[in-house]
Amino acid sequence: MSDTTQDGQLLTTADGKPLKASLAKALRREKLRALMLIAPLLIFVLITFVAPIADMLFRSVENGIVADTLPKTVVALEAWDSTSGEAPDETVFAALYEDMVIAVDEKTHTRLGSRLNYEESGISSLFRKTGRRIKRMDEAGPFKEQFLDADKDWGTVETWQVLKRYSPRITSGYFLNSFDAQLTADGVEMKPEDERIYMFLFGRTLFLSIVITISCLLLGYPIAFLLAALPLRTSNLLMILVLLPFWTSLLVRTSAWKVLLQQQGVINDFLVWTGLISEAGRLVMINNQTGTIIAMTHILLPFMILPLYSVMKTISPTYVRAAKSLGANDWISFWRVYFPQSVPGIGAGAVLVFILSIGYYITPELVGGTSGIFISNRIAYHISSSLNWGLAAALGTLLLVAVMVLFVVYDKIVGIDNVKLG
Amino acid sequence: MSALPPYASPLQRTWYYSFRIICGLIFFFLIFPILVILPLSFNAQDFFTFTKEMLALDPAGYSFKHYQDFFTNPDWQQALTNSVMIAPVATVLATSFGTLAAIGLSQSHVPYKPAIMAVLISPMIVPLIISAAGMYFFYSRIGLQGTYWGVVLAHAALGTPFVIITVTATLVGFDRSLVRAAANLGANPVTTFFKVQMPLIVPGVVSGALFAFITSFDEVVVVLFLGSAGQKTLPWQMFTGLREQISPTILAVASLMVAISICLLTVLELLRRRSERLRGLSPG
Numbered sequence: 001m002s003d004t005t006q007d008g009q010l011l012t013t014a015d016g017k018p019l020k021a022s023l024a025k026a027l028r029r030e031k032l033r034a035l036m037l038i039a040p041l042l043i044f045v046l047i048t049f050v051a052p053i054a055d056m057l058f059r060s061v062e063n064g065i066v067a068d069t070l071p072k073t074v075v076a077l078e079a080w081d082s083t084s085g086e087a088p089d090e091t092v093f094a095a096l097y098e099d100m101v102i103a104v105d106e107k108t109h110t111r112l113g114s115r116l117n118y119e120e121s122g123i124s125s126l127f128r129k130t131g132r133r134i135k136r137m138d139e140a141g142p143f144k145e146q147f148l149d150a151d152k153d154w155g156t157v158e159t160w161q162v163l164k165r166y167s168p169r170i171t172s173g174y175f176l177n178s179f180d181a182q183l184t185a186d187g188v189e190m191k192p193e194d195e196r197i198y199m200f201l202f203g204r205t206l207f208l209s210i211v212i213t214i215s216c217l218l219l220g221y222p223i224a225f226l227l228a229a230l231p232l233r234t235s236n237l238l239m240i241l242v243l244l245p246f247w248t249s250l251l252v253r254t255s256a257w258k259v260l261l262q263q264q265g266v267i268n269d270f271l272v273w274t275g276l277i278s279e280a281g282r283l284v285m286i287n288n289q290t291g292t293i294i295a296m297t298h299i300l301l302p303f304m305i306l307p308l309y310s311v312m313k314t315i316s317p318t319y320v321r322a323a324k325s326l327g328a329n330d331w332i333s334f335w336r337v338y339f340p341q342s343v344p345g346i347g348a349g350a351v352l353v354f355i356l357s358i359g360y361y362i363t364p365e366l367v368g369g370t371s372g373i374f375i376s377n378r379i380a381y382h383i384s385s386s387l388n389w390g391l392a393a394a395l396g397t398l399l400l401v402a403v404m405v406l407f408v409v410y411d412k413i414v415g416i417d418n419v420k421l422g
Numbered sequence: 423m424s425a426l427p428p429y430a431s432p433l434q435r436t437w438y439y440s441f442r443i444i445c446g447l448i449f450f451f452l453i454f455p456i457l458v459i460l461p462l463s464f465n466a467q468d469f470f471t472f473t474k475e476m477l478a479l480d481p482a483g484y485s486f487k488h489y490q491d492f493f494t495n496p497d498w499q500q501a502l503t504n505s506v507m508i509a510p511v512a513t514v515l516a517t518s519f520g521t522l523a524a525i526g527l528s529q530s531h532v533p534y535k536p537a538i539m540a541v542l543i544s545p546m547i548v549p550l551i552i553s554a555a556g557m558y559f560f561y562s563r564i565g566l567q568g569t570y571w572g573v574v575l576a577h578a579a580l581g582t583p584f585v586i587i588t589v590t591a592t593l594v595g596f597d598r599s600l601v602r603a604a605a606n607l608g609a610n611p612v613t614t615f616f617k618v619q620m621p622l623i624v625p626g627v628v629s630g631a632l633f634a635f636i637t638s639f640d641e642v643v644v645v646l647f648l649g650s651a652g653q654k655t656l657p658w659q660m661f662t663g664l665r666e667q668i669s670p671t672i673l674a675v676a677s678l679m680v681a682i683s684i685c686l687l688t689v690l691e692l693l694r695r696r697s698e699r700l701r702g703l704s705p706g
Contacts (some may be wrong), residue, residue, distance in 0.1 A: 052556035061697025256455035359549020
């Protein structure tokens, strides 16, 4: 496009400004106005939501506690060769004494002890014990003997190796822990067989989520198919049966399943009454994986039906009719003509259900017992019970990455702008 | 699948009816757990199953005692008060910020739109346990953990994506020449907004607000971590009840919450119809 007229004169607006500049100015103003409208929410979400997530990511690698609590010891330890096979010498112990006196005053030594205890059990009690003895130590030294006298663990190489390994401010320790590995003197190693729980839990979360997604698909497809085929008046009415569970509180539905699935619950009572099972043979359907799968399939089923329905609604019935008039039987016309057109709906529904289920916490916690819990339950446990926040953050980060990857897939299939509700 | 043609073969007939039966069973699976708690909440005994008296429809088997407990027990009443204090404030915050942003996003020239959209929608995508963990860490740093405002801000953040999605959906069908016409007739932007644009997007705003409300009202994971005993909401109380001492009062509360859901669903459906009628999308 040219911004000059044929005789070479610049196009101008009525007040004599160049048209191009004037248009650019108008566009800029429009952009600015749009941004001004978005800004309040953007700032709000950045502070209340994005910052917390960033904080969690930071915490998964943050490890300032050793360097903050024992600053002089960390410096002195730099000269010590951790492969020498011997505990450090007197200078390190002197630095440790100075640091510990301050730490005990501020009562930070127990926190450091419990932090290092995640990596090597026994260190927590070592710090506690030494903390109690520190006041009685002779300020003149020699410190090594006095520390060894307080707890002989100060003489072992392993204690000092752990201390040295975790003195940097950034650590990969929590992530290694999430992968059931640990940092040892010889580099990264897998934990002993009986201590590997996280990979197993991730695996189980993945497995149960896949089972739940498949059950949702198997139950959701016929319903969506029926709703899309029925006349609008009838399907709107039946849609209530899908939307009511969708709108009912998660806890209401979980409590309903808890009531139904109990050994003294409605389903078992009914089965005993019909004689299908004996009084002694009441089924155990709760506090195990069965409970989690049944309850979560029920809870997530509407999330499968709604996207499927919205895709199936757009499939024109004329294609199936054409296939039939060309001689295809019911099955062929469904499988070769209808089904391929419904695949985008399957993709959208399946990814949505899968994303929702791998992060589930409440339902597994209440009906899952010990065999039906997810990785989220472990994260919650580390936040509120074991107080190993770094590990909780690392596990959370891994889960977040998984969800983000899936979400990109979802975005490719459906598009973020096409998310519809109800 | 619509209607069975008269020339259908016996096999087609069988399949037609068995398919309907299968669908009926799935619908039953969807709705039964919700409906079953209604009669059970009137149980005169402290059982979670139907007693002989209930099955015989004997009035003695039914009572309002669990409802009575809910309305007299101070724990439950405190939880109800907290929920009622938190959810509306979170809803107002989420709706006002969300509506403004949705209007901004629907303008024709928005720089970095995909990135902004991703950030604004993220509270809906990120698993609740991760949001809860992050918020717990961050809010304890800035002293909001365990406070009323901490919970309100967190719930508002979780509710905004729903407002954006519903309001954007109503704005998609919005005819922009109406705004130009209003401006042409001498209305300033503020008048145009309130007299022309607002009435048309109101259904979207209200359904967004309902979504935001239910998000906060039903939310348990975040409040479990962020709140202290002073912010114990209804879902939190239900969660503790289910985990520790399962009492039939939970069923009475659950039944009341189902009633609330039915009301919300009705309002939403009416709004959807009104919105479609206003924008001329459907004849009826």
